[in-house]
Amino acid sequence: MNFAKIRFRKKSVILTWLLSYLVVLILPIAMNVAVYDQTERTLKNQIKRGNDSLLFQMQESVDSEIASVRQLVSQIYANVKVQNLFYSNKLNRGDYRYDLYEIIHDLGSLRSAYTSFEEFYIYWAPGDRVIMPTLYKASEEAYEDLYAGGSLSREEWKRRVSGINQRQFILTSRRTDEGKMRYYATYISSFPVGSNDQPVGSIAVMLNNDQLLRTISSIPLFNSGDVFIMNERNEVMVSNVPDEKDLSALGPFPDSHGEKSVAYRGKPSTVYYVKSHNSELTYATIVPDQIVWKESQYVRNLTYFSIVISLVGGALLTWLFLRRNYLPLSQLIQTFSRRIGGLSAKEVNEFSYLEQMLAKTLDEKEQASLRVKQQTHQLGGNFIARLMKGRIQASIPDEEALKAFQLDFETDDFCVLLLYLEESQPFYERIGSLQVEDPAKLLDFVVTNVVEETLNRSQRGYMAEVGDMMACLINLRAGDEERSLRDIGDAAREARDFLLQQYQIGITTAVSGVHSTLTSIPEAYKESLDVMEYKWVMGREGHLSYPEMRTEQGNPTQYGYYYPLQVEQQLMTVVKSGNIDAARQLLNEIIDRNLSQPAMAGEQIRCLLFDLTGTLMKTIQELGETNVDFQSVVHRSFDRLSDLKTIKEINQEMLAMLERVCAYTADRQSEITRKWKNAEQDGFIRSIVRYIEDHYQDVNLNITMIGEAFDMKPTYLSKLFKDHTGEGLLDKISQTRIERAKILLREERMVLQEVMEQCGFNDLNTFSRSFKKWVGVTPGQYRKME
Numbered sequence: 001m002n003f004a005k006i007r008f009r010k011k012s013v014i015l016t017w018l019l020s021y022l023v024v025l026i027l028p029i030a031m032n033v034a035v036y037d038q039t040e041r042t043l044k045n046q047i048k049r050g051n052d053s054l055l056f057q058m059q060e061s062v063d064s065e066i067a068s069v070r071q072l073v074s075q076i077y078a079n080v081k082v083q084n085l086f087y088s089n090k091l092n093r094g095d096y097r098y099d100l101y102e103i104i105h106d107l108g109s110l111r112s113a114y115t116s117f118e119e120f121y122i123y124w125a126p127g128d129r130v131i132m133p134t135l136y137k138a139s140e141e142a143y144e145d146l147y148a149g150g151s152l153s154r155e156e157w158k159r160r161v162s163g164i165n166q167r168q169f170i171l172t173s174r175r176t177d178e179g180k181m182r183y184y185a186t187y188i189s190s191f192p193v194g195s196n197d198q199p200v201g202s203i204a205v206m207l208n209n210d211q212l213l214r215t216i217s218s219i220p221l222f223n224s225g226d227v228f229i230m231n232e233r234n235e236v237m238v239s240n241v242p243d244e245k246d247l248s249a250l251g252p253f254p255d256s257h258g259e260k261s262v263a264y265r266g267k268p269s270t271v272y273y274v275k276s277h278n279s280e281l282t283y284a285t286i287v288p289d290q291i292v293w294k295e296s297q298y299v300r301n302l303t304y305f306s307i308v309i310s311l312v313g314g315a316l317l318t319w320l321f322l323r324r325n326y327l328p329l330s331q332l333i334q335t336f337s338r339r340i341g342g343l344s345a346k347e348v349n350e351f352s353y354l355e356q357m358l359a360k361t362l363d364e365k366e367q368a369s370l371r372v373k374q375q376t377h378q379l380g381g382n383f384i385a386r387l388m389k390g391r392i393q394a395s396i397p398d399e400e401a402l403k404a405f406q407l408d409f410e411t412d413d414f415c416v417l418l419l420y421l422e423e424s425q426p427f428y429e430r431i432g433s434l435q436v437e438d439p440a441k442l443l444d445f446v447v448t449n450v451v452e453e454t455l456n457r458s459q460r461g462y463m464a465e466v467g468d469m470m471a472c473l474i475n476l477r478a479g480d481e482e483r484s485l486r487d488i489g490d491a492a493r494e495a496r497d498f499l500l501q502q503y504q505i506g507i508t509t510a511v512s513g514v515h516s517t518l519t520s521i522p523e524a525y526k527e528s529l530d531v532m533e534y535k536w537v538m539g540r541e542g543h544l545s546y547p548e549m550r551t552e553q554g555n556p557t558q559y560g561y562y563y564p565l566q567v568e569q570q571l572m573t574v575v576k577s578g579n580i581d582a583a584r585q586l587l588n589e590i591i592d593r594n595l596s597q598p599a600m601a602g603e604q605i606r607c608l609l610f611d612l613t614g615t616l617m618k619t620i621q622e623l624g625e626t627n628v629d630f631q632s633v634v635h636r637s638f639d640r641l642s643d644l645k646t647i648k649e650i651n652q653e654m655l656a657m658l659e660r661v662c663a664y665t666a667d668r669q670s671e672i673t674r675k676w677k678n679a680e681q682d683g684f685i686r687s688i689v690r691y692i693e694d695h696y697q698d699v700n701l702n703i704t705m706i707g708e709a710f711d712m713k714p715t716y717l718s719k720l721f722k723d724h725t726g727e728g729l730l731d732k733i734s735q736t737r738i739e740r741a742k743i744l745l746r747e748e749r750m751v752l753q754e755v756m757e758q759c760g761f762n763d764l765n766t767f768s769r770s771f772k773k774w775v776g777v778t779p780g781q782y783r784k785m786e
Helices: 013-078 080-086 097-113 139-147 154-160 209-217 289-297 297-339 350-389 398-405 426-429 438-455 482-503 519-539 546-553 565-577 581-595 604-620 628-643 645-693 703-709 714-727 728-747 752-759 764-775 779-785
Strands: 119-124 129-131 136-138 168-177 181-192 203-208 226-230 235-239 258-266 269-273 281-288 414-425 460-466 469-473 507-509
Touching: 013 080, 013 097, 013 181, 013 209, 013 258, 013 281, 013 289, 013 297, 080 097, 080 119, 080 628, 097 119, 097 129, 119 168, 129 139, 136 139, 139 154, 139 168, 154 181, 154 203, 154 565, 181 209, 181 281, 181 546, 203 209, 209 235, 226 297, 235 350, 258 281, 269 289, 269 581, 281 289, 281 438, 281 714, 350 460, 350 469, 350 519, 398 507, 414 438, 414 519, 426 438, 438 460, 438 469, 482 507, 507 519, 507 703, 519 546, 565 604, 565 645, 581 604, 581 645, 604 645, 645 714, 645 728, 703 714, 703 728, 714 728, 728 764, 728 779, 752 764, 752 779
Parallel strands: none
Antiparallel strands: 119 129, 119 203, 129 136, 168 181, 181 203, 226 235, 226 281, 258 269, 269 281, 414 469, 414 507, 460 469
């Protein structure tokens, strides 16, 4: 094998093999790396689990101490003597010393119960005294005894024990008589403020750090680690590292427990922490990362050695396998090259070349087979269509023709199932995004396969396109004809439901009766057409067979349909009156009476419905002049009626048209009545106004007098007048009198008494008030203005 020619061909399979071998070589290397990574993670997880376990043990131990602290504080809070002293005015009265004695006695009892605490005391802010289990002192003396020589100044101590809402741990210290520094985790809890919102004191409990460290050291493996107990500000309360007092640089610890990477004493480290359940303390241990690397050093060295061995051995095996595997492939390529042509540098690799040659041969064979199958199926469909229409030249097709079209008839009993596509637009919309070359062929393919598969469970069916419908020639298997028709009906309904649910294709089906011999197939096809036509005309839904249709039809009627002239005139009268309910009821009575005849033919019912439509047209013509919009609506209804096929559709459209005509006539009748009423009321109102103008001088003129004059109730007459004119009847009387008074004041030289009497007023004051109300000035002022 000459590798000099192969190595420069970029698409040669040898390069693919080489890359494959390299990938195989990389697998053990990747596995070693993964093993090392997993080992390192395992070590880290072990260290984490160990530290978490130790931290939880420390949490349990220290939290028990803190719980005791809180219990002690709660008992002191609840002490009645402490409450009486702290929240009373005994300091000013000077009778507090006995209370102090009793509190000291109670604290001594608590001291016996809580022996693990180094010290605890109460600071009484109003008296500035510190109460201990054995005695009480002034705050300055107590500070010297408790914190002398420590890190907490007197002022800072005083500020914390005198604070409000204090609930915290702080680090305190003092120098012993031997000169050693002793540290305490001191819990300070302040009393609630007094009535004047001033602090009353605090309770302080001092925990010895050495004792806490001994408690922590009793936990295994903690003696060699850096362990910290910190408050909420990351100030170190207790630690086995004496010089670490502030770890605020580590940042916050947001979760209840966890870990985070930090820089501790200049080295990358991991801090594991857990928070206290009953305080703001955080327990933490810090582990330098170098401990993990130290544990995984052996595994890392072993991984490097394995990688080197894999690389050297893999390279040798890759060379040997390339030489061995390429030789038979090279011989096969040479064989194809001598017949078809060799590979150039621009062509595909060897395997792709062979694949193309084999695929080309198989595709040509498959396409030839597919064309033969398609032509056979199409010719078979045409043969079945001609067979149904009786256009076969020979009286009986020979066996060779049936076998050629793959028509295998088991019996001599046949029937024809006719299918009409009622709804296919949703199917076309659904496959619109699929970019199908011929959607109609896809639709036929789906319907054909579903119907044939459903029918072939009980019978044997062959689909074909016949005109604008699809037909299925069914060869019945041996059995009862009635049962076979029921099976065909069930299969047709199942196929219809499946197509509608899965593909949104709506079909209607009709089947002929059963016929024997091939020569009777055209008769079966004609029967299926008659059934389909009957369904269209009658608006029949669902599957229907020819025997069922004959049962429904019975004998044709000899008398036609019922629609005499007097009934037509009655319908026209009701429509002109605009009574929609009466018109709808009469129309339904006419249709129901005709449909109740058992022998009523479909064509006769269609003629009846068109006669009813003609009655509506005559009614519209007799209405006289109609508006343009109504005419256009009626014309569109007539156009739709002419396009409809089924009785149900025609009946629905005619009912809608009937409602439109009745609504239009009702509106016209209402408009005429309204105009008549308005004209009548205008004349009546004018009569009332004339009566007022004729009788305004009568002082007794009022609503009652006018009502008696017109023989109407006064209240109804007043309401009618106001509804029509917008003003009250009394206002009209007053306005008429004032207008007459204005004329008399301008033109006549009468005194006001005479003017008042001439205008129907019986009191001068009433006349003046009414005049000013309507004119704005008194009668005398008005005369001067004129």
